[in-house]
Amino acid sequence: MAQRMKLGFIGLGNLGAPIAENLLESGHELYVFNRTSSKAIPLKAKGAIVCESISALAKVVDMVFTIVSDDAALNSIVQGKDGLLAHGKPGSIHISMSTILPETAVSLEILHEQHKQHYLAVPVFGRPEAARIKKLNFVMSGSESIREKLKPILQDAGAAGIYDFGEQVSAANAVKLCGNFMIAAAIESMGESISLAKQSGVDTQAMWNMFTQTLFNSPIYINYGNIILQQKFEPASFTSKLGLKDLNLVRSQAASVDQLMPLADLLRGNLQELVDQGKDQLDWSAMYLGAKKNSQEAVIQE
């Protein structure tokens, strides 16, 4: 256990819940809040103090973690009437783990400073099963004094690795978007490749064994390749809906820095297609199934 602070945790979703549980198991005093309050019940049984409102939580904690689904949800937690800025203690620290736009991080840092609070960007790489076995990778950026203080607590939260991207608070969010984009690209390439091999009469399991022993011997290819080989898209660890949200963030960021990203456009299109087909709860590794329809349309249009 790292140090004696009262910690808060807001956002007990698929990934938030096991991270909060890790903090509890490391012996931290943990105050939790979730919009859907039923999600706090399992944590209460493990010793968490469940708060009725964000303000109730903000008034007691020294450091609050948030992990929510999008920029709007985070802005509301911070700036709402019941929010952190209005009710947080002076000097308190907000550790923001959500995948959001880099420019949102910049705005939020300024707002926190105006309220004598601290804001750090600490997005996280890892699926819920990685959180449970403490194999998460955190990327962080923001004020140096806070970053140093934070490292032992992130260890308790389930870090296998902590990667420091310096003072510019937006940097960690940009890295997170780059990483999720590359994962999405890898997933689409696996989907198309495995489909081509199957159609060509290749033993796809043998092919995958080879690729993951040689050229592509990394967790992303091993884990997602197996999901695609088995077509096991439910239950999703990360839904197509969330994937679409992330690809929209990637494209927004690309537009804001004037960077053209045709591959990001293609991936976004596939995910949008899945969502439009009502398959938004499938794992995002199903995205190549959206690709099919897009491409057929393209052929028809030619």
Add this chain to the structure above:
Amino acid sequence: MAQRMKLGFIGLGNLGAPIAENLLESGHELYVFNRTSSKAIPLKAKGAIVCESISALAKVVDMVFTIVSDDAALNSIVQGKDGLLAHGKPGSIHISMSTILPETAVSLEILHEQHKQHYLAVPVFGRPEAARIKKLNFVMSGSESIREKLKPILQDAGAAGIYDFGEQVSAANAVKLCGNFMIAAAIESMGESISLAKQSGVDTQAMWNMFTQTLFNSPIYINYGNIILQQKFEPASFTSKLGLKDLNLVRSQAASVDQLMPLADLLRGNLQELVDQGKDQLDWSAMYLGAKKNSQEAVIQE
């Protein structure tokens, strides 16, 4: 050294030359032929017997390796007047390492059988530098009795791994196309991701260190990521021109088995753009530079 056979080697290009050299260094008696005869000189100094024609080589060897740039070049070596079918010894074995269409392998196997010769598909994964340190990965398919015989010789040729895809001779070529497609997809995603990070003010070297220690800790991402970070596209180990050829093969194969591959279409477009810009001798890891222009055009057309 594996066994006492006279070996032949046709195609002493970037990858062929170091493989031939490995065979020589393992003590094999090696007869070589190359269309551009000057490329045989360094091998002659190392003990290779240089042949003036394919027929001269075919008449003496028990097993011949070929590695050439495309289906047409291979067909001409096999079916030309001076070719292997007309002049090869009965029972001789042709080990075909080129990246070609799976259906070409099927046709060539039939033709060899008609001439009492054997044809095996053994495409190879690895850049020239991997050949030199014997870290190649071979995939093979075709007649089982030959596959068994071949393994020790492939070890001598520089194999780190040998992956067997069974009797159907086209399978290894399909696997090779799937692998090159996935490499191309990874390269494009790295190009777009590193560009986005740079434009967003991220320390791209730190980002790359993180990605290759965690999510993408595989040779493809380590090697190509470094090339892209340093923008070191010359000298090329694998040119955009060859990459374009391979993506065209991927799309032909996809069309022949009725598989839609929008990502392959995008990659092909980027490589075509580079070639059209006269940048066909850059390494294919520059392909995202082609993407830029494509995408701008797409925006203009909207």
